[in-house]
Amino acid sequence: MDPRIREHAQTIAEHSTGIESGDNVVVAAPAAAEELVVALHEECAERGANPVYTSSSSRASRAFLRNREGDFETPEHLLAMYEEMDVYIAVRGDANASETADVDPETNAAYRRAMQPVLQERLSKTWCLTQFPTPGNAQLAGMSTDGYQNFVWDAVSLDxxxxxxxxxxxxxxxxxxxxxxxxxxxxxxxxxxxxxxxxxxxxxxxxxxxxxxxxxxxxxxxxxxxxxxxxxxxxxxxxxxxxxxxxxxxxxxxxxxxxxxxxxxxxxxxxxxxxxxxxxxxxxxxxxxxxxxxxxxxxxxxxxxxxxxxxxxxxxxxxxxxxxxxxxxxxxxxxxxxxxxxxxxxxxxxxxxxxxxxxxx
Incomplete structure (x- = not known):
């Protein structure tokens, strides 16, 4: 594992969220960011926290939004998990940054209205949003994969x-x-x-x-x-x-x-x-x-x-x-x-x- 990934995880756990013993931690990340998820689980273990990993997928989101018929409902099971958590860590990292480009804007708006109670609950807890350097985001930025990795980890490791x-x-x-x-x-x-x-x-x-x-x-x-x-x-x-x-x-x-x-x-x-x-x-x-x-x-x-x-x-x-x-x-x-x-x-x-x-x- 690139040592900068462990440094990234440590910064999240220590500086950004202050994870403590007994904290219930939810980590939401795409499969492409698995190494950062692993490093975050190491950090949680060292601090005596309780991590849960939920995989985020823009392909899965697209499939749901394009095929759903009828009104959207607030996912009460997801809301219940957020009510029980202490810390939320969201990791971005796209394989294809344009994956949801063919989802109707009105559908997106309706879905976000249904998700508003979940968002408000999430924002009421300790949370951190960060980026894992994936090839998809490197391409969107017009950078090489290595160049984008350097860009992201230099930005994260600032004084x-x-x-x-x-x-x-x-x-x-x-x-x-x-x-x-x-x-x-x-x-x-x-x-x-x-x-x-x-x-x-x-x-x-x-x-x-x-x-x-x-x-x-x-x-x-x-x-x-x-x-x-x-x-x-x-x-x-x-x-x-x-x-x-x-x-x-x-x-x-x-x-x-x-x-x-x-x-x-x-x-x-x-x-x-x-x-x-x-x-x-x-x-x-x-x-x-x-x-x-x-x-x-x-x-x-x-x-x-x-x-x-x-x-x-x-x-x-x-x-x-x-x-x-x-x-x-x-x-x-x-x-x-x-x-x-x-x-x-x-x-x-x-x-x-x-x-x-x-x-x-």
Missing amino acids: WDEQYEHQQRMVEILNDAEEVRIAAGEETDVTMSVAGNTAINDKGEKNLPGGEVFTAPVRDSVEGEVHFDMPLYRQGREIEDVRVRFEDGRVESHSAGRNEEVLDGVFDTDEGARYLGELGIGMNRAIDTFTYNMLFDEKMGDTVHMAVGSAYPDTVGEENEVNQSAEHVDMILDMSEDSVIEVDGDVVQRNGTFVFEDDFE
């Missing part, structure tokens, strides 16, 4: 204490903020209130790798237009050139240069899918390659991402409403040129450089 200190300065700015403005190029100018909400410093715990600072907008406060100029891969399809217009917090119009019907399905999932649940600022400059994998892409330095759909409750203050949805879909815009982030009228980032960095101008 997270040092990264935390770098990001904490942005957390402090946002936690004192009333309003944030994002402007980039000629097509993006959007404002939102973050008053009373909390910024989170992502140092590789719930997401591994980490490397962002994120919060939630006040639900009805988002106003303006955004051109998400970086693509996203959703339901096995690439969505490009997304444009969204917000009024009173709600998505009132949208378009995409490619696969717009997938975006239609997202926004039609439920009413909460038409509101922003997250504003995130990418601050991990060790991730310098776009790979069509949101777990990495949203952390890149010189980027901002916004997610329509569910908000993380930890980011929402007691006086504000937590946006709820069966969806949580991140979309990214490049902030490296002709762009600013303003907080209460003051520029805190210009062209990707933060006000607390030496080369800020």
Whole structure:
């Protein structure tokens, strides 16, 4: 076994989830990630935890979604398992990143609505989402298998204490903020209130790798237009050139240069899918390659991402409403040129450089 796999497992068990004796741990991973699953079971054994392995398969999911007739039901047996667990570890790793490309977007939306209680239960526990470097994801990223392995394991093994200190300065700015403005190029100018909400410093715990600072907008406060100029891969399809217009917090119009019907399905999932649940600022400059994998892409330095759909409750203050949805879909815009982030009228980032960095101008 590559020693970096055991290092990956140790980081998950120790840094990301803090697995302890007696913890009931669920590991969900594809067959291609079996070596990481084995290493995680070793970690659980050493810590006196109780692991259960559930295999995730995009081929099986596709088969179910394309052949199911009638309404979807919440899988109560899966919900029961999540109610009993203490730690959830989700490992991504595709043999074919486009496996579900021929599943109807409306079917996906209906399934996600049925799965919402399961998702909420899962998110209420200690959890970590990570990536195993598979050939399918390497191909999607335009990398060799070896090159992608190096990319993933370098990103996972970052000095997270040092990264935390770098990001904490942005957390402090946002936690004192009333309003944030994002402007980039000629097509993006959007404002939102973050008053009373909390910024989170992502140092590789719930997401591994980490490397962002994120919060939630006040639900009805988002106003303006955004051109998400970086693509996203959703339901096995690439969505490009997304444009969204917000009024009173709600998505009132949208378009995409490619696969717009997938975006239609997202926004039609439920009413909460038409509101922003997250504003995130990418601050991990060790991730310098776009790979069509949101777990990495949203952390890149010189980027901002916004997610329509569910908000993380930890980011929402007691006086504000937590946006709820069966969806949580991140979309990214490049902030490296002709762009600013303003907080209460003051520029805190210009062209990707933060006000607390030496080369800020």
